[in-house]
Amino acid sequence: MKRNQVIRYILLYLASALFLAIFVGPFLWMIGASLQLERQLVQVPASFWPDPVSLASYKEIIYGALFDESFVSTEENSSSYQARIYLVSFLNSAIIALSVAFFSVVFGAYAAYPxxxxxxxxxxxxxxxxxxxxxxxxLALAVPIVLFAKQMGMHDNLVTLIFINMSFVLPYTIWLLQAYFKTIPKELEDAARMDGCNRFQIANKIIIPLSIPGLTTAAILAFLLSWGEFLFALLITETEKSYTSTVVAGMFATDLNVSYATIIAAGVLAVIPPVAFALFFQKYIISGLLSGAVKN
Structure with a gap:
């Protein structure tokens, strides 16, 4: 192996290690911090690894979400109001993210095809x-959108958050899908038109079935962008029936107390669904992005 190639590989691995440390390092620290006690988080110097490992923050959230306050007290554990509504907020985030992913792909596909x-x-x-x-x-659109939602009586409503998130996600979906549709050979459409199919039938019977990897990639992108949305969820929601997981995670910081360990644990739990979603559909994400980037 030539010297230039060795240097190139060394630089490549160093750049990969730096990239990994920058993007994965904070997440690993967050997991380690969620397993620490409150006093360990605020001590100087800071400790990266928990010693000892403590599940108190996770127990507070899980016990509060799954059991009533009387049972939690008998188990000698504490349960805050935020922990008791965390499961509902988790479901609200899932409803919003899944709805945005579905409708963005449906509307985005029919907008991208023409x-x-x-x-x-x-x-x-x-x-x-x-x-x-x-x-x-x-942020520039936050004030008019919130005022309009309140005047229309649509505040504190999951449907409002779905529409707001769709307005931000749909442009990405259209751009991604129109690039993917261009990779499908036009000869297939010409053959379908010779058989008497119109544009709508071509889209439904040929383009969309052949674009499953691209549609899956767009849906996952929409899901990830909607799951972690915080600004409009904070401004629109007012009661526990519509709180999302990001809002409830921030509610662990109150005027009287800031539970850093519990906030971080709530953040770790909130990250699990999108990460699992992306890992499960990893094959479709890669094939969808690569296929959309290749020009025939």
Whole structure:
């Protein structure tokens, strides 16, 4: 092996290790911190690994979410209000994320198909404007959206959060799917049109079935972006019936006390579903992104 190749491999592995430390390191620290006692988190110097390992934060959240207060007290454990509503908030986050993923893929597919296949005046301007809309900071739109939701009586409602998240996720979905649809050979559509199929039938019977990897990738992207949304969930929700997991995790910090260990443990639990979702559909994510990046 030549010297230049050795140096290249060394630099590649060093860059990979640095990349891994930057992106995976904070998550590993979060897991370690969630297993520490409160006094260990605030001590100086800080301890990366828990010694001893403590499950008190997880027990507080899980016991409070699954059992009533009388049972928790008999087990000599504490249970806060935030822990008791954490399971409901978890389900609310799942409902919002799954709904956004489903409807974004459905609407995004039918919006992306004509952009990918039809030639019409202003096509590129339309595609560019879709992306420009998403580039507007969410914070700049927060006040008018919240005021409009309250005037329409749609505050403290999961449906409102679904619509808001879809408005931010749908441009990404359209861009991803229109790139994927372009990789499907046009000869298949020509053959279907010779058999008498119209555009709608072609999309339903040919394009969408052949685009399962791309649709899955778009759905996972929409799910991940919606699951961790915090700003609008904090501004729209007012009662425990609509709180999301990110909002409840922040509620562990009160005016009287800040339970750092419990906040971190709640964050770890909130990360598990999207990570598991991404790992389970990893094959579709990779194939969808790579197929959409290859031009025939």
């Amino acid at each position: 952009i990918a296949r039809l030639n019409f005046h202003g096509k590129h301007a339309l595609l560019f404007s879709i992306l420009v809309v998403r580039l507007v900071p969410a």
